[in-house]
Amino acid sequence: xxxxxxxxxTRTRTSTxxxxxxxxxxxxxxxxxxxxxxGLIQDLFFIFTMLVLAQFWNLLAGYxxxxxxxxxxxxxxxxxMLFGAVILAGWNPIAALLLSGxxxxxxxxxxxxxxxxxxxxxxxxGTWVVAEVVRLIVAQWRAVGGGTGTSLPxxxxxAMWGVEWIETVFDVRASAARDILAYWLALALVVATIGGIYxxxxxxxxxxxxxxxxxxxxxxxxxxxxxxxKWAVFLIAAFGTGLAGGLIFLQNxxxxxxxxxxxxxxxxxxxxIVVIGGxxxxxxxxxxxxxxxxxxxxxADYGSWYLIVLGLxxxxxxxxxxxxxxxxxxxKSGIQLFPIRRRLSGVERAxxxxxxxxx
Amino acid sequence: MIWVDTxxxxxxxxxxxxxxxxGLSLVFGIMRLVNLAHGDLIVLAAYLLLVIVTxxxxxxxxxxxxxxxxxxxxxxxxxxxxLNRVIGPDILPPLLVTFGLSVVIQNALQEGFSADSRxxxxxxxxxxxxxxxxxxxxxxxxxxxxxxxxxILALQWLFYRTSLGRAFRATSDxxxxxxxxxxxxxxxxxxxxxxxxxxxxIAALYLGTRSNFDPSIGPARLIYAFEAVIIGGLxxxxxxxxxxxxIGVAQTLGAAINPEWQILAGHLAFLLVLxxxxxxxxxxxxx
Amino acid sequence: xxxxxxxxLTAHYGDFQALFGVDITLEExxxxxxxxxxxxxxxxxMRSLAGVLRQDPEMVVLDGQPIGSLxxxxxxxxxxxxxxxxxxxxxxxxxxxxxxxxxxxxxxSGSWDLDSVYAMFPMLKERRKTxxxxxxxxxxxxxxxxxxxxxxxxxxxxxxxxLGLAPVIIRDIYAALPEIRKAGASVIVVEQDIGQALxxxxxxxxxxxxxxxxxxxxxxxSREAIHKAYFGVGE
Numbered sequence: 001x002x003x004x005x006x007x008x009x010t011r012t013r014t015s016t017x018x019x020x021x022x023x024x025x026x027x028x029x030x031x032x033x034x035x036x037x038x039g040l041i042q043d044l045f046f047i048f049t050m051l052v053l054a055q056f057w058n059l060l061a062g063y064x065x066x067x068x069x070x071x072x073x074x075x076x077x078x079x080x081m082l083f084g085a086v087i088l089a090g091w092n093p094i095a096a097l098l099l100s101g102x103x104x105x106x107x108x109x110x111x112x113x114x115x116x117x118x119x120x121x122x123x124x125x126g127t128w129v130v131a132e133v134v135r136l137i138v139a140q141w142r143a144v145g146g147g148t149g150t151s152l153p154x155x156x157x158x159a160m161w162g163v164e165w166i167e168t169v170f171d172v173r174a175s176a177a178r179d180i181l182a183y184w185l186a187l188a189l190v191v192a193t194i195g196g197i198y199x200x201x202x203x204x205x206x207x208x209x210x211x212x213x214x215x216x217x218x219x220x221x222x223x224x225x226x227x228x229x230k231w232a233v234f235l236i237a238a239f240g241t242g243l244a245g246g247l248i249f250l251q252n253x254x255x256x257x258x259x260x261x262x263x264x265x266x267x268x269x270x271x272x273i274v275v276i277g278g279x280x281x282x283x284x285x286x287x288x289x290x291x292x293x294x295x296x297x298x299x300a301d302y303g304s305w306y307l308i309v310l311g312l313x314x315x316x317x318x319x320x321x322x323x324x325x326x327x328x329x330x331x332k333s334g335i336q337l338f339p340i341r342r343r344l345s346g347v348e349r350a351x352x353x354x355x356x357x358x359x
Numbered sequence: 360m361i362w363v364d365t366x367x368x369x370x371x372x373x374x375x376x377x378x379x380x381x382g383l384s385l386v387f388g389i390m391r392l393v394n395l396a397h398g399d400l401i402v403l404a405a406y407l408l409l410v411i412v413t414x415x416x417x418x419x420x421x422x423x424x425x426x427x428x429x430x431x432x433x434x435x436x437x438x439x440x441x442l443n444r445v446i447g448p449d450i451l452p453p454l455l456v457t458f459g460l461s462v463v464i465q466n467a468l469q470e471g472f473s474a475d476s477r478x479x480x481x482x483x484x485x486x487x488x489x490x491x492x493x494x495x496x497x498x499x500x501x502x503x504x505x506x507x508x509x510x511i512l513a514l515q516w517l518f519y520r521t522s523l524g525r526a527f528r529a530t531s532d533x534x535x536x537x538x539x540x541x542x543x544x545x546x547x548x549x550x551x552x553x554x555x556x557x558x559x560x561i562a563a564l565y566l567g568t569r570s571n572f573d574p575s576i577g578p579a580r581l582i583y584a585f586e587a588v589i590i591g592g593l594x595x596x597x598x599x600x601x602x603x604x605x606i607g608v609a610q611t612l613g614a615a616i617n618p619e620w621q622i623l624a625g626h627l628a629f630l631l632v633l634x635x636x637x638x639x640x641x642x643x644x645x646x
Numbered sequence: 647x648x649x650x651x652x653x654x655l656t657a658h659y660g661d662f663q664a665l666f667g668v669d670i671t672l673e674e675x676x677x678x679x680x681x682x683x684x685x686x687x688x689x690x691x692m693r694s695l696a697g698v699l700r701q702d703p704e705m706v707v708l709d710g711q712p713i714g715s716l717x718x719x720x721x722x723x724x725x726x727x728x729x730x731x732x733x734x735x736x737x738x739x740x741x742x743x744x745x746x747x748x749x750x751x752x753x754x755s756g757s758w759d760l761d762s763v764y765a766m767f768p769m770l771k772e773r774r775k776t777x778x779x780x781x782x783x784x785x786x787x788x789x790x791x792x793x794x795x796x797x798x799x800x801x802x803x804x805x806x807x808x809l810g811l812a813p814v815i816i817r818d819i820y821a822a823l824p825e826i827r828k829a830g831a832s833v834i835v836v837e838q839d840i841g842q843a844l845x846x847x848x849x850x851x852x853x854x855x856x857x858x859x860x861x862x863x864x865x866x867x868s869r870e871a872i873h874k875a876y877f878g879v880g881e
Contacts, residue, residue: 541751
């Protein structure tokens, strides 16, 4: 008789090349401020932060099966936590970023408590209701501008950690230095996000997550604690979304309830990015954000028509190519840049040592 | 006395919310589909009514008779050609398609009609009022509540006393076996959405004559409708009416304390019910 | 010309082939039985006849008309009605409503209506307002049969009537068959219970692994032949 030793592996040759390319890209991005003009830095900031939001929404919906149309609650709350800490407690804005994430994490607890009482589409609308409630309550908070909003105080802005250093090293004005600082933070955040999500999906927990999404009862029957997984994913996504929200409005310098809790900016656009790029994959949102950025640059001046085209594109993709652009590419070529699929390889060994174990 | 008046106003407001919610409840009951564009379809119907009223010079109530078959066709076509493709065990496609639809409708209306607020004049009915006991109620809000009750009675009759209603219930239970009875599930779904659009048109009539509307108010109507359905319990039309009234009363009570708190009060009431009765007040026994 | 026949009927579920060129015929007024073990392909055959599994048009022919590619709802209109495996009553409908929905797309006039179904199964009339799934297995089977009759079919397909029922109940159910045939329906019965199948059928087909392995009149077939055709091994 033969003995087998099995190994489970995920790496492919393409993915190894892709990893090397990715590292090079990150290094290039890090030193970019030395050469690039301010416009490019700002554009990349937008791309990075939207990508972070998209990756977390994708983690929730594509992997966790939790479709939320209320993530703007965490964007806004995270941003307001930052502004609140700076304005009311004199925190340095960079330090306050951590509070954005933590604050959103804390908000996610009662949110999940209520929202998980609902299923499917009703869960989705439930998250929207919570976002509305948070928006309406925050709009009563006079200290941070109430319904009309407020700006980040000038002295806090100038005191942001690292701004002075950037001004001298890159020989730029304060406002450009702030953009570079925000850019680096966004770069760090997007690398951490994608790296973290990829790592998560490669662990046992990631497999469990996919199992819960596909068939909760079957997953539970093999010992997966489905409720715990959903909570974990929801809270993690909230943390990341809040952090991104804080960063976005830190760079912006100004906040208002309608802007911070905008369904269009922080949910509709994010959903379209993920859907058009390809839901349920890490590569999908990357492609999606690039396509979205291109569309935004070309058509944003056309106001409503732009949104109509975006909406129609999302509908068409969902009807005819539900796995998005990356799904089309991946299906045709079989390529996975972030391979998660596990392959089982078995090695057969024949010999006297194994056969003596029988009988 | 002011509290009695507030509560009565809330009940009447609830009638409007129940009208918003009835179409949503109907479609979900039959095909487990939640149309995120539901509120925007109400607004679309309101604009349709506006066009008919301005072009043909009809009274809004008469215009509704003209708009109803048009909206039925819109619902039928939408279900038949778009939504039927995404009904199934996966919740993502219908959610995303209807979300996309919501964005498209809002912005198309914006392009077509601009973001200005509109309203439909209803003549003398607008300001007419009726004294009932200790309070005076407006005729329009009263009419809205009675219409909501009437619509629900009609839907109940349709569901439980007609052959079509039997087909709806059977298809909702088991589409494959329903086809063994000679029922075409695809067509049943399309008819259901068409009927839901008739209810939407009626809701739009009362929305448009009661207050100002513009292309962006759809999502808020969806949320009120959804809250009413959840509070009432999935699968119960009378529950939806109760849910609408609860939201309405919560809102008017909140507004009486502080006008800025009106909408928040409605949401908080919803969350409270969700907390103590997650399945709603009158949930269907089987689901 | 046979009332209903299949020509080289094949069926696939994805990569899995369930039927390999099955030929059966049903003459007007006949009752035929299809017997075979689990997985033999009996259900796939019934679903193809009922339109749940759509085929090439010529593979299923009714009265000379090719119907293989029609949807289930159109097949009902042509006069083929199925009593599905597992009864599958509608839980949201009462007994009476389950019967009524059977007539949704009626084949025209005929002798079956609520009164005649209640006459055949009197205990259903007592429970007409009960929800469909609150009945015992045997009563549900009666409702399912009545429901299928309400469209006045020319061909009645009975998929595993005896499944999950006690022998006494099975006898009562099958006792209704002669009356159904007398009223004008030709019947195809799918059964795992060989004894019952042989008792009611004019002709028998035995299937194994997607093929017809034996056919003939019950009286002409030996026990050994049936066993071999059913199980594939000698006794």
